[in-house]
Amino acid sequence: MTDATTKINPVIECILSRRSSKFYDPAATLSDDQIRELVRIGTSAPTSFNLQNWRFIALRTPEAKARLSPIAWSQPAIMDAAVTFIVIGRLADASTLPQRLAPVVEAGIMPAHMVPESERRARSLYDDQPQRQRDEAMRTATFGAAAMIYAAHALGLGSTPMIGFDADAVHREFGLGENEVPAMLLTVGPERAGNWPQKPRMPVADVLDLL
Numbered sequence: 247m248t249d250a251t252t253k254i255n256p257v258i259e260c261i262l263s264r265r266s267s268k269f270y271d272p273a274a275t276l277s278d279d280q281i282r283e284l285v286r287i288g289t290s291a292p293t294s295f296n297l298q299n300w301r302f303i304a305l306r307t308p309e310a311k312a313r314l315s316p317i318a319w320s321q322p323a324i325m326d327a328a329v330t331f332i333v334i335g336r337l338a339d340a341s342t343l344p345q346r347l348a349p350v351v352e353a354g355i356m357p358a359h360m361v362p363e364s365e366r367r368a369r370s371l372y373d374d375q376p377q378r379q380r381d382e383a384m385r386t387a388t389f390g391a392a393a394m395i396y397a398a399h400a401l402g403l404g405s406t407p408m409i410g411f412d413a414d415a416v417h418r419e420f421g422l423g424e425n426e427v428p429a430m431l432l433t434v435g436p437e438r439a440g441n442w443p444q445k446p447r448m449p450v451a452d453v454l455d456l457l
């Protein structure tokens with residue numbers, strides 16, 4: 247891999263040029279099909295055992311966004327972005343695994359006899375381990391959101407993950423289940439002028455240990 251390779255590869259170029267958007271075109275909208283497509287792409291992200299322990303709420307009407315705004319620091323992007331997602335992680339639950347793996351078996355990818363062993367391993371990781379169940383919820387939601395962020399950028403849309411919200415209030419207002427954690431908000435939509443470029447990062451030498 248050379249510097250030249252990273253520059254000409256469109257996927258890497260997309261990763262390197264993404265930036266967080268503060269300023270969205272408030273008149274812009276995304277169709278429900280475009281929103282579904284973003285979530286479809288997001289759900290191609292990896293999850294532990296293919297648990298797919300995520301859920302997405304897409305706020306795309308002024309009324310829906312107005313329910314979120316006061317419990318999310320009234321950040322203007324929430325109202326201005328075409329869509330604001332509540333990205334939800336679900337506590338990892340090994341009992342859901344046979345159902346999640348059934349299509350994998352049906353597709354001829356995993357032999358059926360491997361399913362009970364996968365469930366046993368998942369149970370050994372997550373059963374009676376509330377911290378690990380929650381960690382997995384956050385990891386899953388984050389991978390899904392990341393895939394949506396890069397897909398949005400590839401489609402010419404701005405995006406920003408956001409932690410500036412009251413998680414308990416969001417949980418209540420949008421009727422999340424006991425096994426659900428609002429991991430982050432994610433604004434997505436056409437931008438207006440004024441957004442900063444991606445900010446400089448720490449040198450790799452400061453964040454990488456080569457052993």
Ligand SMILES: Cc1cc2nc3c(=O)[nH]c(=O)nc-3n(C[C@H](O)[C@H](O)[C@H](O)COP(=O)(O)O)c2cc1C
Binds near residue numbers: 445
């Ligand atoms: C977990 C997380 C939470 C964030 N929360 C907010 C937020 O509440 N509001 C906001 O405007 N930006 C938020 N951001 C965006 C960051 O400020 C931004 O990614 C960072 O400053 C780097 O900028 P860049 O992505 O444009 O390089 C968040 C980013 C992450 C990853």
